[in-house]
Amino acid sequence: MSSEQLFKPFSLKSLNIKNRIVMAPMTRSFSPDGVPTEEVASYYSRRAAGQVGLILSEGTVIDRPSSSNDANVPHFHGEKALEGWKKVIDDVHAEGGSMGPQIWHMGVMYNHHSGWTPAVPFEGPSEYNNPNLANGRAMTETDIQDTILAFGRAAADAKRLGFDCVEIHGAHGYLIDQFFWEATNNRTDQYGGKTIAERSRFAIEVIKEVRKQVGEDFTIIMRLSQWKPADYDFKLTKTPEEMASWLVPMAEAGVDIFHCSQRRFWEPEFEGSDLNFAGWAKKLTGKATITVGSVGLNGEFLAAFAGESSQPSSLDELIRRFDRGDFDLVAVGRPILADPNWVKKIHDNKTEELVGFSKEALGALL
Numbered sequence: 001m002s003s004e005q006l007f008k009p010f011s012l013k014s015l016n017i018k019n020r021i022v023m024a025p026m027t028r029s030f031s032p033d034g035v036p037t038e039e040v041a042s043y044y045s046r047r048a049a050g051q052v053g054l055i056l057s058e059g060t061v062i063d064r065p066s067s068s069n070d071a072n073v074p075h076f077h078g079e080k081a082l083e084g085w086k087k088v089i090d091d092v093h094a095e096g097g098s099m100g101p102q103i104w105h106m107g108v109m110y111n112h113h114s115g116w117t118p119a120v121p122f123e124g125p126s127e128y129n130n131p132n133l134a135n136g137r138a139m140t141e142t143d144i145q146d147t148i149l150a151f152g153r154a155a156a157d158a159k160r161l162g163f164d165c166v167e168i169h170g171a172h173g174y175l176i177d178q179f180f181w182e183a184t185n186n187r188t189d190q191y192g193g194k195t196i197a198e199r200s201r202f203a204i205e206v207i208k209e210v211r212k213q214v215g216e217d218f219t220i221i222m223r224l225s226q227w228k229p230a231d232y233d234f235k236l237t238k239t240p241e242e243m244a245s246w247l248v249p250m251a252e253a254g255v256d257i258f259h260c261s262q263r264r265f266w267e268p269e270f271e272g273s274d275l276n277f278a279g280w281a282k283k284l285t286g287k288a289t290i291t292v293g294s295v296g297l298n299g300e301f302l303a304a305f306a307g308e309s310s311q312p313s314s315l316d317e318l319i320r321r322f323d324r325g326d327f328d329l330v331a332v333g334r335p336i337l338a339d340p341n342w343v344k345k346i347h348d349n350k351t352e353e354l355v356g357f358s359k360e361a362l363g364a365l366l
């Protein structure tokens, strides 16, 4: 099968990209005191030179006193950090690339192995990161309002600095997802509730504020996952109807593209259909979607953290789904982390030059 279709351009509002391949957001923790360095700018611009269509930055945290558990995760606020990001986007554009920051609040977290902790306790819908870990405090309504505004300011800064789009991190058990998940959201105010639709209120208010700050023409991507780091098999929504009650209000609030995080893109979301999460999200909302999860590799990413290596694998199943129209864009994580020229090699059909992924690649900005 040919990968030619993946090299058609894609345009949506402010986003105009040369192919359908997206670099997945990947935390690298190479930004001391939250400031992206020259090395970080070079790391991303090498991916632009390597023909990545859209680069999504590693998660970069918004302006709340405990939005991060790691001193080396970049900030998306403050003069120095934003200067660092300005260099990143200018360098990426100079190589002909496109990029959006992934704006992030980690919510209630475990303490980082470095021993660094923020000056104030972690915050979330409750004190829980997952049913087995309470390590923070429940946000007041004032905290919630301030956090919504901080997401909006980060998005406005993304636009002002010249980024092509912004991605809101609503996945993987972090703050926004802690509101979605009944195990971490036991609130009795309007941000809690028995249904996923009720527990989506916080996300919807964040999306509306972001939309208000960036205007109609700036592309907003929302990243979501059914799974949680504490429970890989968990599903926030168990039927297409329930998924629609989660996604449609977010689409109406201003999301342009849903970035549907799975560990393995080929796994069906619900019984009775082989559609994956991105396939269902597109079908239910009519919005563009991004799929992700072990594209071009034979092992998944959480196993990679435990030291498992992965070898290159065929793109045939991905292309079959893409040709069927299940999704618009394809995010690729580890292969592009390990090799800035992954996209070029796929384009030129140089599969014998693909390197796969091993944990050592995490140790440096290759």
Ligand SMILES: Cc1cc2nc3c(=O)[nH]c(=O)nc-3n(C[C@H](O)[C@H](O)[C@H](O)COP(=O)(O)O)c2cc1C
Pocket (backbone or CB within 6 Å): 024, 025, 026, 027, 028, 058, 059, 102, 169, 171, 172, 223, 261, 262, 263, 292, 293, 294, 295, 297, 300, 301, 304, 331, 332, 333, 334, 335, 362
């Ligand atoms: C080192 C590393 C860091 C990651 N950090 C983030 C992150 O900051 N934000 C996020 O949404 N996902 C993060 N992820 C998940 C990836 O975006 C992606 O969904 C996952 O790696 C699956 O894609 P892959 O199989 O192509 O690697 C990270 C993954 C890796 C390997």
